[in-house]
Amino acid sequence: MIAIFGGTFDPVHLGHINMAKQCVKAFNLNTLYFMPCALPAHKTAPGISTEHRINMLSVAIAPYSFFQLDLRELNRSGPSYSLLSLQEIRAEHPTTPIIFLIGMDSFNNLDKWYEWQAITQLCHIVVYERPEQTVNPSEHLKNYMQHAQVNKAHALEQAPAGKLYFLPGDMFDAASSVIREQLKKTNKKNELLPNSVSHYIGQHQLYQSDD
Numbered sequence: 001m002i003a004i005f006g007g008t009f010d011p012v013h014l015g016h017i018n019m020a021k022q023c024v025k026a027f028n029l030n031t032l033y034f035m036p037c038a039l040p041a042h043k044t045a046p047g048i049s050t051e052h053r054i055n056m057l058s059v060a061i062a063p064y065s066f067f068q069l070d071l072r073e074l075n076r077s078g079p080s081y082s083l084l085s086l087q088e089i090r091a092e093h094p095t096t097p098i099i100f101l102i103g104m105d106s107f108n109n110l111d112k113w114y115e116w117q118a119i120t121q122l123c124h125i126v127v128y129e130r131p132e133q134t135v136n137p138s139e140h141l142k143n144y145m146q147h148a149q150v151n152k153a154h155a156l157e158q159a160p161a162g163k164l165y166f167l168p169g170d171m172f173d174a175a176s177s178v179i180r181e182q183l184k185k186t187n188k189k190n191e192l193l194p195n196s197v198s199h200y201i202g203q204h205q206l207y208q209s210d211d
């Protein structure tokens with residue numbers, strides 16, 4: 001199985017680490033790849049450099065041998081459409097099951113992603129719950145849920161793509177946007193961040209203003 005966790009990671013926080021660990025455990029993965037986007041398709045571009053986002057990801061995942069980075073989106077120009085990355089990964093692994101891990105807020109907006117139906121044919125979507133985000137599907141998503149949703153993680157090993165699984169696990173109340181606001185007010189260690197990321201932010205004086 002190939003597992004990809006895409007995100008802006010501005011910055012990576014303990015909510016990301018928590019859901020990624022749960023995914024590794026549920027699917028008994030050897031490796032889960034964090035895939036930072038260059039230019040988010042549906043939100044404003046990060047105010048810090050890509051290099052800082054990658055360095056923070058690197059220090060955050062360093063303690064875990066089962067986490068790695070996939071930097072392919074940084075090599076493309078234009079919005080980081082997941083479709084293009086998944087097409088590349090599928091071409092590299094024609095028959096292997098591919099998991100794309102997202103949070104509940106992303107799932108509720110999935111039908112607004114570029115060519116979202118093609119995405120659901122290239123990979124399995126695994127959704128992790130998020131505080132204050134209940135499943136809220138549009139008609140399109142309801143239809144997708146009806147034909148794709150499975151209730152056992154094991155079912156995703158039996159096909160290369162096309163399934164949808166809601167991964168159970170403890171929710172973790174953390175959001176990069178909230179953390180950025182907190183960091184603007186105080187540069188004290190932030191409890192929603194791995195210590196190594198807090199340290200990196202302090203060292204490089206990141207997120208001190210809106211610039």
Ligand SMILES: Nc1ncnc2c1ncn2[C@@H]1O[C@H](COP(=O)(O)OP(=O)(O)OP(=O)(O)O)[C@@H](O)[C@H]1O
Binds near residue numbers: 006010015103106175
């Ligand atoms: N605490 C969390 N619980 C569940 N899913 C999460 C959590 N934090 C992030 N995610 C999911 O991880 C993916 C990448 O998230 P992203 O890097 O955009 O961080 P974020 O915290 O959602 O950022 P922002 O607050 O700026 O929107 C998205 O699919 C998002 O839904």
Ligand SMILES: O=C(O)c1ccc[n+]([C@@H]2O[C@H](COP(=O)([O-])O)[C@@H](O)[C@H]2O)c1
Binds near residue numbers: 007009041082083
């Ligand atoms: O391809 C798209 O249209 C698209 C739209 C919104 C989000 N995504 C992807 O979903 C992942 C989480 O996105 P975000 O914006 O919450 O960091 C990340 O890999 C994004 O590239 C992709």
